Amino acid sequence: MSMDGGTFARIWALARQIPRGQVATYGQLARLAGNPRLARTVGYAMAAAPPDVPCHRVVNRSGGLSAAFSPAGRQSHRLLLELEGVPFRPDGTVALERCLWRPPFPAP
């Protein structure tokens, strides 16, 4: 049975699972979505994500923020994360080792 509403919808559903104060990487969501190669597409999904999707909790593998997150750039991206208590490194990247989301075992 397929509840497929498009690749984006599937990715959005995963992004919604990210707890407050934690972050996930594009590749991580791609992997959870079933295809590790969808990392790039995850970015597109975030760009087109509805307001109920915490797209600010998605960062790249290096913990780097998105320049296209908003017109204001990564500044607003960082602000939203800091408001959730997400720890940052001196270089401005997210301290993934402290707040990387650990999804429950992917149920088959």
Next chain:
DNA sequence: AGTATGACATAGC
């Protein structure tokens, strides 16, 4: 339909 673009990832140097 084919080409070009892009909120990434991985492998080489």
Next chain:
DNA sequence: AGCTATGCCATAC
């Protein structure tokens, strides 16, 4: 350890 080049997939024109 950081930068460059290549790959991959879905969307837009």
